[in-house]
Amino acid sequence: MKHSYITLQVALGERSYPIYIGAQLPAEPLLLQHLSGRQVLIVTNTTVAPLYLVRYQEALKDYHVASCLLPDGEVHKDLTHLNLIFDALMQARFNRDCTVIALGGGVVGDMAGFAAASFQRGVNFIQIPTTLLAQVDSSVGGKTGINHALGKNMIGAFKQPSAVLADISHLNTLPARELSAGLAEVIKYALLCDAEFLTWLEINMPKLLAQEPEALMYAVERCCQHKARIVAADEHEQGARALLNLGHTFGHAIETHMGYGQWLHGEAVAVGMLQAADLSYRLGWLSLADVARVRAILQQANLPVDPPAMSADEFKSLMLQDKKVLAGQLRLILLKRLGEAVIVKGVDDTDLTATLTQRHFGVLA
Amino acid sequence: MKHSYITLQVALGERSYPIYIGAQLPAEPLLLQHLSGRQVLIVTNTTVAPLYLVRYQEALKDYHVASCLLPDGEVHKDLTHLNLIFDALMQARFNRDCTVIALGGGVVGDMAGFAAASFQRGVNFIQIPTTLLAQVDSSVGGKTGINHALGKNMIGAFKQPSAVLADISHLNTLPARELSAGLAEVIKYALLCDAEFLTWLEINMPKLLAQEPEALMYAVERCCQHKARIVAADEHEQGARALLNLGHTFGHAIETHMGYGQWLHGEAVAVGMLQAADLSYRLGWLSLADVARVRAILQQANLPVDPPAMSADEFKSLMLQDKKVLAGQLRLILLKRLGEAVIVKGVDDTDLTATLTQRHFGVLA
Structure with missing residues (x-):
């Protein structure tokens, strides 16, 4: 079933976007067509990066690609780690026409999405969920955010992605x-x-x-x-x-x-x-x-x-x-x-x- | 000219809002009619608070009012101090139907506005600018945000207030x-x-x-x-x-x-x-x-x-x-x-x- 996939549409007027679901989803055209400028930050974590980061870096070899590796886990979904994403964007000198890609589970998607909503008051955002939870739920719908010590998901934004690539082959490595x-x-x-x-x-x-x-x-x-x-x-x-x-x-x-x-x-x-x-x-x-x-x-x-x-x-x-x-x-x-x-x-x-x-x-x- | 004021409208469809301009603007009805629930956080700074905070606390005496005093100055417009606003909102146990009021200059307005945009993914927001700069410019239009060490206003949101109260009597104390x-x-x-x-x-x-x-x-x-x-x-x-x-x-x-x-x-x-x-x-x-x-x-x-x-x-x-x-x-x-x-x-x-x-x-x- 390589390269066969289905497309669902999230109908939100000018913020509408596709969800691609399949195994071994092709970066060309599915990912590349949703980039805006030439600058791409891949936000992922230390568990997912060794498994899938190189694959996407290679697919984006003609772009200016930077990456930000977060520690894995909900305990790090906070303001301090959010700032690591801003640091990466600023150090790469990215502009308002850059794209932030979330490559990971719900935590990575929530944090990368909030960063994309806030960097320069909003830049392009793409979700590549690598967990079942993120594929069926958190990557779709635009809820992003971080935890506060006193409450979960208390700080965030509604930020719709421009595309969701749910590649079920990524679930092979899921514990x-x-x-x-x-x-x-x-x-x-x-x-x-x-x-x-x-x-x-x-x-x-x-x-x-x-x-x-x-x-x-x-x-x-x-x-x-x-x-x-x-x-x-x-x-x-x-x-x-x-x-x-x-x-x-x-x-x-x-x-x-x-x-x-x-x-x-x-x-x-x-x-x-x-x-x-x-x-x-x-x-x-x-x-x-x-x-x-x-x-x-x-x-x-x-x-x-x-x-x-x-x-x-x-x-x-x-x-x-x-x-x-x-x-x-x-x-x-x-x-x-x-x-x-x-x-x-x-x-x-x-x-x-x-x-x-x-x-x-x-x-x- | 006590209690005489003019009203301008910022026409943004369902996000339209009034700007009230005058001296000694009356809290009732101008401020109170734009509150949503019963919970109000006043964000201000250590310079403005001694001058005007009590006046607004008294005007809001029938509400559940909390306040957050930031240190004065652009050097504090960062993620660390933004989190003080979230701490105040969480410690007061405020909900999505609360209102955040910015009482101060451009820095207070930018930070309180970004906090209002992000707390529970968005709560009601009112601007009471106390500097000329904030009254003529930063309090109107919905640009909010904080600085990054490598660039100004790099992190933020478009968050329109539900009202702007530009009280020119507040300028009497302006250096x-x-x-x-x-x-x-x-x-x-x-x-x-x-x-x-x-x-x-x-x-x-x-x-x-x-x-x-x-x-x-x-x-x-x-x-x-x-x-x-x-x-x-x-x-x-x-x-x-x-x-x-x-x-x-x-x-x-x-x-x-x-x-x-x-x-x-x-x-x-x-x-x-x-x-x-x-x-x-x-x-x-x-x-x-x-x-x-x-x-x-x-x-x-x-x-x-x-x-x-x-x-x-x-x-x-x-x-x-x-x-x-x-x-x-x-x-x-x-x-x-x-x-x-x-x-x-x-x-x-x-x-x-x-x-x-x-x-x-x-x-x-």
């Missing part, structure tokens, strides 16, 4: 734990808007874990279709885009409390989705069997299903810092049924506390 | 050197698009230096009218907005070379405008008498008119990092005549070098 973390976001799409896909995942999870290309390709494509549709309808998260945060308000609290990088983002989201399902059960929307089904698919993907040792108050304190909080009121993404998420404000505190103190989900308390 | 620095930007508008205003300035400069309210009010209004018109036509500086950078490519080089804060921004722009006028003379557009006239109005405003000791190569190296450089080519704002600026690319290097080595302007070499 099993990272693959599972990406599968959490895949499962998220099924739970929030695609019950049929949930059934497909229950059948095909072994193929995904075995990294069969056809299965991965199908999953990436289906997730990106959902992401592109939802982002096109609500670019700046005034409404329905918030549904994509299923499991994230709980999950971000886990990540912040445990220290960035202790739990992978996808792992925290997995438990967060189970908490959302549990709360939906308490509101009478899901059955206990539904919650057990959510638990089972997460377990199939080798994801954690039990929360860390955190009190309800610790959860609530961090959750109240969530970006969806308005006028001091928590807004949560819950499930009306499997395959249909809704935004809920003013959740009863007794129900929330019950969920936050629950240690095992999908079983009778 | 003479800061007043003059602001007059450089006032003179800039005259040179780039308003020859009639240049004549007015030549007559009324003594009144401006004496801080006569009617004269200041007129100057602020006339400059803001020009700024609002130019920004409305070209928000993101794809074209004509670049004309507002008259003197700035030269001036930024002086600021960066001398160390931020050694020369005030307006002082560097003053000399930069003279260099632009000198180069325009070499291109046959201005007469030597025109250049002398530019020199004279700057001297009337007590601004420097001779460049610091910098070689042509030192100038060029820094100028090539300018945000208007495209494809490695310098683009300069020059004067076709007094009152008409143009964007010029590909300036002859001999002419440029001659201007950069000129020590006194408007006199025969």
